[in-house]
Amino acid sequence: MKYTQLGRTGLKVSRIVLGTMNFGPQTDEADSHAIMDAALDAGVNFFDTANVYGWGENKGRTESIIGNWFAKGGDRRDRTVLATKVYGNMAGDGPAWPNHDRLSALNIRRAVEASLKRLQTDYIDLYQFHHIDRATPFDEIWQAIDVLIQQGKILYAGSSNFPGYKIAQANEAAARRGMVGLVSEQCLYNLAERRVEMEVLPAAREYGVGVIPWSPLHGGLLGGVIRKQTEGGRRASGRSAEALENTAVRAQVQAYEDLLAKHGLEPGEVALAWLLTRPGVTGPIVGPRTAEQLTSALRAVELDLGDEVLTALEEIFPGTGPSPEAFAW
Known part of the structure; x- marks a missing residue:
């Protein structure tokens, strides 16, 4: 397993992040x-979760x-670098009581204690703000984090x-307090969804923030979905199925699968390997439901795509271009 440092910290983490969202609801x-034992045995030391995972009443x-x-x-x-998140309403499916969600100092304090109890540990390596909270100033957030x-x-x-x-804003507020600030950003980023290249990635690089892409296969769209349908395997569902109803998107995905078939490459592994070539990316989050899916993801770390494939991928899924030039008419 290959390792890198998480942002500007001295923390060494695996280039693949084990996402646990499916643990409970599907696995x-x-x-x-x-799966966690297999991941750890393979050298994956970076595990990501969130207090709301399990969903609904769970x-x-x-x-x-x-x-x-x-x-x-x-x-x-x-042996594990543990990441979890705070923000979501933890009151089942009903409305949250005041101060039982978002990023108030009170909820951060409560949420940390609850997560530590569930995780059966006395510390969390990386505590992530799951979304922005427009109602809470960063000075309050950082004061709570400093205490923790x-x-x-x-x-x-x-x-x-x-x-x-x-x-x-977050890192400038932290700097004024003499704090390290954010060390990572977890964002939607993959071959088919590259809008973060315009502002999020440049900001992350400027502040030394590691990038941890979620949904690297874009909900299965980049995992060989058309081939699987043709072969009678698992059919696309949810957002992937909706996306394939768009003729242009379907043609794009077909071109992607045809390219990789020509080179004898697996689509899901290529999607992960491509992210590992992107500047500033710490490692994509994979959410295996089975041990076989984990094994496939691990192969991506050692996969060398080569210039020909990378150039062809750029033609099929063109990026936004550099910022601020991409904003120009």
């Missing part, structure tokens, strides 16, 4: 534990599955789904 606890279930895995011992916790760092309950803070200007 039972025993299989989830087996919010927090995913953190509990991870906590039970840590409780098995075997240095599992010591002093208490040893978290080590670093990161963001998720932040626009570029919020990354700048």
Whole structure:
């Protein structure tokens, strides 16, 4: 497994991030534990979760599955760089009580304690703000984070789904307090969705913030979905199915699959490998439902796409261009 440093920290993390969103809703606890063991044995040390994962009445279930895995011992916790998130309403499917969601100092304090209990650990390596909170000033957020760092309950803070200007605001506010600030940004980024290249990625590079792309296969669209349908395998569903109803998108995905078939490459592995070539990317988040899906993702780390394939991918999925030139008419 290849490793890199998380943003401007000294923390070394694997180039593949194990996403745990499916643990609980789609993958039972025993299989989830087996996947985490396999990932750790393969050298994957960076695990990502969130307090709301489990969803609905089962919010927090995913953190509990991870906590039970840590409780098995075997240095599992010591070998893992653990990331979780705060923001979402934890009150089941109903409305949140005041101060039981978002990023007020009170909710951050409550959410950390609840996550630590579910995760059965006394510290979180990377505590991420799941979304921006327009109602809470960054000075309040950083004051709460500073206390948690002093208490040893978290080590670093990161963001998720932040626009570029919020990354700048957050880190400028942290700098005024003499704090490190955000060390990572978790964002939607893949071959088919490259808008973050305009402002989010430049802001992240400017502030030394690592980038952790989520949905690297764009909801399965980049995982060989047309070929699988043709071969009678799993059919596209949800957003992927809706996207393929668009003639232009379907033609684009078909061209992508044809290119990779020509070179004997697997679409899902290529989508991950392409992200690993992007400047500033720490590692994409993979959310395997099975051990086989994890094995496929691991192969992407060693995959060398070559100039011919990279050039062809750029032609099929053109980027936005550099900022600010991309904004010019």
